[in-house]
Amino acid sequence: MKIAFYGSSILSSYWNGAATYYRGIIRALVAHGWQVTFYEPDALGRQENRDIDPPSWCEVVVYPATPASMADAAAQASRADVVIKASGVGVFDDALLAAVTAATRPDALRMFWDVDAPATLAAMRDDREPVLRRVLPALDGVLTYGGGPGVAADYAGFGAKDCTPVYNAVDADTHFPVPPEPRFACDLAFLGNRLPDREARVRDFFLEPARQAPHLTMLLGGSGWVQGDLPPNVRAIGHVRTADHNAFNVSPRAVLNINRDSMAASGFSPPTRIFEAAAAGACLITDAWPGIETFLEPDAEVLVAHDGREVLSILNGLTTERAQAIGGKARARMLACHTYARRADIVDDVFRARLAAKRKETAA
Structure with missing residues (x-):
């Protein structure tokens, strides 16, 4: 048919x-x-x-x-x-x-x-x-x-x-753990195009924590971001090809998801990057939205932040060992339930x- x-x-x-x-x-x-x-x-x-x-x-x-x-x-x-x-x-x-x-x-x-x-x-x-x-x-x-x-x-x-x-x-044949790459190494990475109904949340959950913690290194992927408008510890790298998503997700200590305004309000709308990052074994931090527990278990398979202060608090207490454990559990959940x-x-x-x-x- x-x-x-x-x-x-x-x-x-x-x-x-x-x-x-x-x-x-x-x-x-x-x-x-x-x-x-x-x-x-x-x-x-x-x-x-x-x-x-x-x-x-x-x-x-x-x-x-x-x-x-x-x-x-x-x-x-x-x-x-x-x-x-x-x-x-x-x-x-x-x-x-x-x-x-x-x-x-x-x-x-x-x-x-x-x-x-x-x-x-x-x-x-x-x-x-x-x-x-x-x-x-x-x-x-x-x-x-x-x-x-x-x-x-x-x-x-x-x-x-x-x-x-x-x-x-997730397509497990496309998104999976790979060796980390130095070009994507950082404390926190976010991938998302610059859109009007996301920009304020990116500022609150990503750019403001960067300003408050200049010792942390941040990576910003996606189209539309201008390097001169960003804090000095945030590096914008433009559009990231799908073929590079696995390396982008596994190389940072943690990866951040920020939903657009409408999807955060309605909930139950996890974007593709959540599944891609989890399937690669990344430690994922997400903004809070209704229904997250339907897809990943908070504190065990994903870390949830309600604002930029909580993002910063999570990062300050996140060890490499815990990040790897969270990433491993998230990948197992993806393969079992979300293909x-x-x-x-x-x-x-x-x-x-x-x-x-x-x-x-x-x-x-």
Whole structure:
């Protein structure tokens, strides 16, 4: 059976945190027998910053970022048994959603996959997602990157037939312990692009502790950060390729996760970097948010900080031996509970059950 997946990019993680998620989920779905074609626009510099070649397990169609080319790509939805439009494609999102919905066969599934549910729901509440609000009741279901029971209830309130959280996870073949590298050595590292709804939290949880503890060395990865704006003990290194993530995660004494405002508030939205870092055996410090215990056990598998003062307190008391023990337990939890193979089991069950029901309904 065939899946047509319309998303931001599977080839590039450049300004595209969903890339690792897409790769893990889709590769695991292929193991269930699905044939997947991923449609992504040539936009936002992503094709110039690819970090993987087109994979053997998924056909990738890169289309020019023009209305006509988008329409041609959307028309290919008619060939698929399951059609997925993801949030945050980045160009022509509304038009693409309307086009793929119209092109999908009556006996095929129309699915919306939300990789930023808190932001999408806020936009619908503010009437900034008129197309999604209009077509949502006609879709066969919603899958979300995270969000937990609250997000599912909110989607139901907007008329969604069903909403299934499919949380981030790890591909154990991609993220694993490697020898540390001197270029990433430091006391604390953070990886995240500079975004308006994250910047204040990065300042509070990362930059302010750095200013208060000039004896500590800090590493800042991600696009948009300017070295001259940072404390002297913080070194900005720009975009970090996916191939370097393992070394980035294992070389520091600890790695920091900072959720964006909306995801921290809604909870149950662990970003990819939590799973990547834990699978590599890193000692992870995260900001506090509802649901963290669903994924890692606080104080045993992850360290939780409510503000920058607690980040600094944790670092001051963190020995190398304890950091390694926490990292080891976190990796064991990832491999036991949070692989993309487990997530794909959920998605496969959802697709097969709904597809059978849809075809029975269509044939009646």
